[in-house]
Amino acid sequence: MSRDRERFDEVGKKIKRESNVPSTTTDHNRMGRRHLLGPHPGTLNTITPCAACKLLRRRCAQECPFSPYFSPHEPQKFASVHKVFGASNVSKMLMEVPESQRADAANSLVYEANVRLRDPVYGCMGAISALQQQVQALQAELTAVRAEILKYKFRETAAAAAAAVAVVDSPNIIATTHPLTHHHPQAFMSAGTVSIAVLPPPIPPPPPRVSSSPPPLYTPPSSAATDYSCISNENDSFFG
Amino acid sequence: MSNSTRCAGCKLLRRRCPEDCILSPYFPKNNPQRFLSVHKIFGACNITRMLKSLPVDQRAIAADCMSYEAERRVEDPVYGCVKIIYGLQKKKNEIELELAKARSEIVFHSAVDTQQQQQQQVSWSITNATQQSDQV
Numbered sequence: 001m002s003r004d005r006e007r008f009d010e011v012g013k014k015i016k017r018e019s020n021v022p023s024t025t026t027d028h029n030r031m032g033r034r035h036l037l038g039p040h041p042g043t044l045n046t047i048t049p050c051a052a053c054k055l056l057r058r059r060c061a062q063e064c065p066f067s068p069y070f071s072p073h074e075p076q077k078f079a080s081v082h083k084v085f086g087a088s089n090v091s092k093m094l095m096e097v098p099e100s101q102r103a104d105a106a107n108s109l110v111y112e113a114n115v116r117l118r119d120p121v122y123g124c125m126g127a128i129s130a131l132q133q134q135v136q137a138l139q140a141e142l143t144a145v146r147a148e149i150l151k152y153k154f155r156e157t158a159a160a161a162a163a164a165v166a167v168v169d170s171p172n173i174i175a176t177t178h179p180l181t182h183h184h185p186q187a188f189m190s191a192g193t194v195s196i197a198v199l200p201p202p203i204p205p206p207p208p209r210v211s212s213s214p215p216p217l218y219t220p221p222s223s224a225a226t227d228y229s230c231i232s233n234e235n236d237s238f239f240g
Numbered sequence: 241m242s243n244s245t246r247c248a249g250c251k252l253l254r255r256r257c258p259e260d261c262i263l264s265p266y267f268p269k270n271n272p273q274r275f276l277s278v279h280k281i282f283g284a285c286n287i288t289r290m291l292k293s294l295p296v297d298q299r300a301i302a303a304d305c306m307s308y309e310a311e312r313r314v315e316d317p318v319y320g321c322v323k324i325i326y327g328l329q330k331k332k333n334e335i336e337l338e339l340a341k342a343r344s345e346i347v348f349h350s351a352v353d354t355q356q357q358q359q360q361q362v363s364w365s366i367t368n369a370t371q372q373s374d375q376v
Contacts, residue, residue, distance in 0.1 A: 049275060054300060056243070074279075084282065084286065084290075085281065085282055085283070085286065086282070086283045086285070086286055088283075089280075089281065089282065089283050089286075093281070093313075093317060096317050097317050097318050103319045104318050105318045105319075106320065108318065108319045108320055108322040108323075109320075110308065111322050111325075112313075112320060112321070112322055116309075120290060120293065120294060120302065121294060121298045121301055121302045121305070122301065122302075122305050123302075123305050123306065123309060124305070124309050124320075124321045124325060125304075125305040125308055125309070125321075126305075127325050128321065128324055128325055128328065131325065131328035131329060131332060134332055135328060135331055135335060138332065138335040138336060138339060139335060142335055142339050142342060143335050143337065143339055144343040145343060146342055146345060148346055149342060149345055149346060149349060151351075152346070152349035152350070152353055153349070155353060156352060156353065156356065156361070159356050160358070163360075166363070240320065
């Protein structure tokens with residue numbers, strides 16, 4: 001009886017000792033370095049479990065392949081790729097590419113996974129197909145508008161030519177070489193009111209070119225297809 | 241099920257291909273490369289799970305789309321088919337900008353055209369008035 005009690009006491013003491021003792025190396029690793037939060041927020045990702053290790057409930061090692069690209073502040077990113085591709089496939093795919101391109105690879109995988117989750121049947125193919133249709137429709141509209149511009153320009157040119165011809169053919173233009181003015185000045189004076197040669201007024205300067213934002217009258221074509229441009233990643237500039 | 245009738249999926253995974261194998265309609269044995277790509281990118285479990293979650297009539301389309309995505313990803317491990325999407329989005333933005341410029345030009349030309357037509361009418365009326373006064 002007393003031996004059992006001693007044993008229980010030993011076990012109790014051991015448990016108490018283990019819960020009190022802080023800093024052994026194994027404890028550090030076991031606790032996932034959470035307690036090592038330092039004063040530098042920029043290194044947070046490397047000293048707390050990344051989103052992948054958090055989801056997979058495992059130790060986030062120094063050489064964790066996911067931690068640079070799946071921050072613990074954005075758990076949804078890894079959740080999407082894990083659901084579609086699986087953690088091991090993502091890890092393999094990231095390791096296959098050079099380190100300088102892994103961020104881009106991770107972001108494109110997240111994008112693809114999100115599109116697939118949004119549209120489980122067509123995935124990225126649906127996005128490509130919708131965008132191709134939109135591009136075709138816009139191109140057709142642009143061609144039609146340009147044809148209309150050409151018609152206007154042709155009409156303007158024709159009108160300007162007609163006006164020039166009207167000026168030349170008008171009989172009431174005062175000309176010094178006209179024979180009537182020399183021989184019959186009174187006839188000239190009684191020729192009637194001189195018609196004013198109507199020249200087209202000076203064309204006002206064209207409006208300034210639209211630089212980046214379309215004018216208010218432009219309405220984008222409505223499309224029934226899903227708006228895939230709203231699926232965005234943080235690091236969009238990697239395709240620049 | 242004998243070895244010769246195993247689908248590409250079961251052949252690669254080295255398992256028996258049952259009669260109700262979910263992969264066999266979409267990954268026939270005559271095209272092993274197709275399953276190889278999707279297995280490399282998505283994994284057999286994920287493919288099976290995703291196909292099972294869909295209605296039967298949509299599984300063929302889904303399998304084709306996943307094959308396409310997997311093949312693009314194998315060709316371009318960094319961007320995959322996302323590069324195509326971004327290229328199309330960029331092209332769409334460019335065309336929209338061109339269209340906006342063209343529409344503003346139409347507005348300008350339309351205004352000029354209206355003005356010219358009005359002045360033409362004025363000149364004709366003056367000419368007519370002159371001719372009538374000459375006849376008188």
